[in-house]
Amino acid sequence: MSAxxxxxxxxxxxxxxxxxxxxxxxxxxELRDALRARSFLLYSLAFLALGLGVSYVSAASTGSxxxxxxxxxxxxLINIVLLVVPLMALSTGAGAIAGDRERGMLLFLLAQPxxxxxxxxxxxxxxxxALVACITLGLGACSLVLALQGGATEPRTMLWLAGLxxxxxxxxxxxxxxxxxxxxxxxxxxxxxxxLWLALVFVSDLGIMAGTLAMRLPVKxxxxxxxxxxLQAFKMWALHSIDASIDVLGPAGLYAMDTxxxxxxxxxxxxxxxxxxxxxxxxxxVFSKRSPV
Amino acid sequence: MNATRSILATAxxxxxxxxxxxxxxxxxxxxxxxxxxxxxxxxxPGVRDAAGVALNAGVIGRLINAAKPGDTILVPAGAYRExxxxxxxxxxxxxxxxxxxxxxxxxxxxxxxxxxxxxxxIVRDTGIDLDKENAAIRVLADHAVIExxxxxxxxxxxxxxxxxxxxxxxxxxxxxxxxxxxxxxxxRLWRSxxxxxxxxxxxxxxxxxxxxxxxxxxxxxxxxxCRYGFHLMYSDDVLIENNELTHNSVGVYLMxxxxxxxxxxxxxxxxxxxGYGIGLKETDQFSITDNLIAGNRAGVYLDGSPFTNLxxxxxxxxxxACNDVxxxxxxxxxxxxxxxxxFVDNIEQVCVSGxxxxxxxxxxxxxxxxFWTDYAGYDADRDGIGDFAHESVTLxxxxxxxxxxxxxxxFSPAQQAIEFVGRAxxxxxxxxxxxxxxxxxxPVRVAxxxxxxxxxxxxxxxxxxxxxVSSLVYLASRAFSLTIRRKGTVA
Numbered sequence: 001m002s003a004x005x006x007x008x009x010x011x012x013x014x015x016x017x018x019x020x021x022x023x024x025x026x027x028x029x030e031l032r033d034a035l036r037a038r039s040f041l042l043y044s045l046a047f048l049a050l051g052l053g054v055s056y057v058s059a060a061s062t063g064s065x066x067x068x069x070x071x072x073x074x075x076x077l078i079n080i081v082l083l084v085v086p087l088m089a090l091s092t093g094a095g096a097i098a099g100d101r102e103r104g105m106l107l108f109l110l111a112q113p114x115x116x117x118x119x120x121x122x123x124x125x126x127x128x129x130a131l132v133a134c135i136t137l138g139l140g141a142c143s144l145v146l147a148l149q150g151g152a153t154e155p156r157t158m159l160w161l162a163g164l165x166x167x168x169x170x171x172x173x174x175x176x177x178x179x180x181x182x183x184x185x186x187x188x189x190x191x192x193x194x195x196l197w198l199a200l201v202f203v204s205d206l207g208i209m210a211g212t213l214a215m216r217l218p219v220k221x222x223x224x225x226x227x228x229x230x231l232q233a234f235k236m237w238a239l240h241s242i243d244a245s246i247d248v249l250g251p252a253g254l255y256a257m258d259t260x261x262x263x264x265x266x267x268x269x270x271x272x273x274x275x276x277x278x279x280x281x282x283x284x285x286v287f288s289k290r291s292p293v
Numbered sequence: 294m295n296a297t298r299s300i301l302a303t304a305x306x307x308x309x310x311x312x313x314x315x316x317x318x319x320x321x322x323x324x325x326x327x328x329x330x331x332x333x334x335x336x337x338p339g340v341r342d343a344a345g346v347a348l349n350a351g352v353i354g355r356l357i358n359a360a361k362p363g364d365t366i367l368v369p370a371g372a373y374r375e376x377x378x379x380x381x382x383x384x385x386x387x388x389x390x391x392x393x394x395x396x397x398x399x400x401x402x403x404x405x406x407x408x409x410x411x412x413x414x415i416v417r418d419t420g421i422d423l424d425k426e427n428a429a430i431r432v433l434a435d436h437a438v439i440e441x442x443x444x445x446x447x448x449x450x451x452x453x454x455x456x457x458x459x460x461x462x463x464x465x466x467x468x469x470x471x472x473x474x475x476x477x478x479x480x481r482l483w484r485s486x487x488x489x490x491x492x493x494x495x496x497x498x499x500x501x502x503x504x505x506x507x508x509x510x511x512x513x514x515x516x517x518x519c520r521y522g523f524h525l526m527y528s529d530d531v532l533i534e535n536n537e538l539t540h541n542s543v544g545v546y547l548m549x550x551x552x553x554x555x556x557x558x559x560x561x562x563x564x565x566x567x568g569y570g571i572g573l574k575e576t577d578q579f580s581i582t583d584n585l586i587a588g589n590r591a592g593v594y595l596d597g598s599p600f601t602n603l604x605x606x607x608x609x610x611x612x613x614a615c616n617d618v619x620x621x622x623x624x625x626x627x628x629x630x631x632x633x634x635x636f637v638d639n640i641e642q643v644c645v646s647g648x649x650x651x652x653x654x655x656x657x658x659x660x661x662x663x664f665w666t667d668y669a670g671y672d673a674d675r676d677g678i679g680d681f682a683h684e685s686v687t688l689x690x691x692x693x694x695x696x697x698x699x700x701x702x703x704f705s706p707a708q709q710a711i712e713f714v715g716r717a718x719x720x721x722x723x724x725x726x727x728x729x730x731x732x733x734x735x736p737v738r739v740a741x742x743x744x745x746x747x748x749x750x751x752x753x754x755x756x757x758x759x760x761x762v763s764s765l766v767y768l769a770s771r772a773f774s775l776t777i778r779r780k781g782t783v784a
Contacts, residue, residue, distance in 0.1 A: 028769075028770065028773035029773075031766070031769070031770045031773070032770040032773060032774055035766075035770050058638075058666075073638075075640070075704045078704050079704055079705075079706060082704075082706055083706050129769075129770075132766055133763035133766035133767055135763075136759040136760060136762040137760055137764075139759050140755075140756045140757065140760030140761075141756065142756070143752050143753065143755055143756025143759060144753055144756040144760070146752055147749045147752040147753035147756060148749075154752075155752045155754070155755040158752065158756065158759070159755050159758075159759070162759050201706050202706060202710050205702050205705050205706075205707030206707050208702065209699055209702060209707070212698060212699055213692075213699075222698055226702065231705065232701075232702070247564065247590070248617055248700075248703070249703055250617075250693070250698060250699070250701060251697050251698050252698050252700065252701035253700065
């Protein structure tokens with residue numbers, strides 16, 4: 001049995017057997033393991049490098065003009081977040097349970113006085129903490145670079161972007177954990193996670209585009225279909241928070257502004273929170289019914 | 294009594310005002326000012342305007358009736374509820390805070406004689422009758438000077454009708470709180486040549502519009518939350534200079550005019566339903582130089598301009614930045630020379646509405662093109678001009694130009710995927726939209742001052758804040774390991 005497992009048992013015994021403390025203990029372990037994992041370090045570095053690159057290049061091009069506003073900097077950062085954060089969260093989540101199951105760790109864990117709900121929540125919280133660390137580090141470094149470069153970006157923009165990226169990460173982590181609960185092997189889980197990432201990042205948008213062009217999809221359906229994708233909900237919310245409007249998104253954006261007014265942020269929020277809560281609940285249900293091996 | 298004394302002081306300062314008038318004024322004014330009101334205008338005798346509102350029935354009206362051409366009338370501070378018509382050449386100058394209240398009916402001041410000066414008044418509350426075009430100040434004669442007035446709660450503000458050689462300066466014009474379709478024009482010139490419009494502020498109106506007025510100069514004005522900041526209809530040889538036009542539906546809309554110069558204006562955040570910084574419709578021989586055009590839905594919109602081939606349309610030395618679309622062309626537009634501009638971070642730099650190319654337009658003059666933030670080439674010989682032409686070949690933008698709804702998917706990775714496919718597969722590679730043979734590698738200096746940049750310190754602090762969250766998480770995880778280890782040793 002690994003050192004981690006021993007530590008976990010001791011930690012579980014040392015604390016009061018309440019649910020919250022169980023969850024927290026599991027979360028701490030998960031957080032520490034995640035921060036030590038090589039894959040996670042790789043994702044963090046990739047996110048950091050891409051974000052810094054975008055910030056550096058775009059600030060270098062516009063800094064001298066001192067123009068603020070919604071520009072390529074923000075667009076570029078949104079783009080990076082849309083690419084990297086879901087991949088990171090999905091693959092991290094996908095490894096969460098399936099990996100432990102494969103290593104026999106799960107059997108041991110469930111032999112402890114913890115419920116399956118606590119295990120899922122603990123893992124979720126721990127991984128969420130690791131993702132938060134990664135996102136805040138990346139965007140924090142980007143803000144610093146932008147500030148040094150002449151800073152035509154509002155601080156508010158970066159804070160909103162960080163907060164919304166965390167929400168996006170949480171939703172994708174939920175999906176990842178669900179995949180992990182379903183899969184028998186870690187490799188299958190991670191593969192499925194990557195496939196889902198591809199589907200959410202590219203396939204669904206391309207499908208919507210093709211549908212709009214081929215079937216003359218009306219604006220309303222276009223907007224609602226797009227809203228269902230958590231990545232697009234994140235993107236629209238980010239734009240809305242920066243500009244107080246998504247009219248930058250053309251006729252469909254204008255339609256949404258005119259039709260839903262103040263309800264728009266709530267709609268984006270509902271979409272993202274839905275993607276956090278529903279897969280996580282499903283993961284708990286599935287995990288509770290499956291054997292730990 | 295205070296009011297009487299002020300009248301007498303006025304009179305002694307100005308010998309031009311007849312003694313009879315002073316007597317008249319001081320006798321009638323004093324009680325009226327004490328009450329701060331006047332008898333309702335309908336009781337007054339004499340002239341009525343088209344709507345049946347009595348004119349010159351109040352205090353100022355009687356002063357006018359009593360004055361001789363060329364007199365100067367200093368109107369003492371107070372509130373006057375009346376509608377006046379200036380029917381002889383006079384100077385009306387407000388002494389202190391003079392409010393002329395139209396009480397929500399008709400026009401308020403009508404200037405029917407040449408060489409009238411009207412300065413320093415507060416004119417408020419016109420009617421809201423769009424058919425009658427209720428205006429705060431209507432000028433029907435030449436050489437009027439309308440200066441430093443505040444017009445508030447008005448349908449039309451200053452309406453020059455066949456009033457050439459007027460000066461409209463330093464007025465503050467605020468519209469009524471009405472739906473845009475029911476508002477009037479803050480400023481209107483109708484067949485009023487050689488007018489000078491400067492240092493006015495116009496807000497919440499419909500348009501500031503010039504109809505059939507030649508050789509007008511419009512400078513240093515501010516316009517916000519109107520429909521069109523400035524709107525030219527069939528008005529030639531107009532200079533529009535150093536104005537700041539923000540948050541209107543359209544900043545400047547030029548229609549069917551020629552010889553118009555737009556210079557040094559700041560056109561920001563004009564995002565109404567049309568949402569152009571500058572719109573040009575069948576306008577000829579224009580020049581657009583040294584403007585800052587930023588944050589609009591479309592920076593410059595060109596429709597049938599230039600209208601003839603007498604002179605190419607000149608769009609140079611502008612900064613066109615952070616607009617949804619930098620330049621929008623209708624497909625038939627040709628004959629523009631677009632050079633030495635900064636195209637900075639527009640989401641789409643140039644758009645051909647519908648489909649088409651811009652082969653009829655030049656994107657460089659004298660071997661110098663524009664500065665494009667999306668230029669991907671380099672400058673090996675360091676002459677300030679990129680070694681490769683800048684051409685816009687983007688499949689996704691082509692899709693957008695054809696199906697604007699798809700802008701909803703802007704900024705998503707799918708966009709890059711499509712761009713990549715468009716570049717990689719020649720069969721679906723779109724034709725270049727435009728071609729800049731000599732893109733500049735550093736921005737051009739533009740004469741307008743740029744907007745204040747947001748605080749770098751605040752940005753740095755938020756960056757540090759974000760980064761510290763991540764270090765907290767990391768430290769927390771370390772602390773946990775230590776706790777476990779300590780607990781372990783105790784056990």
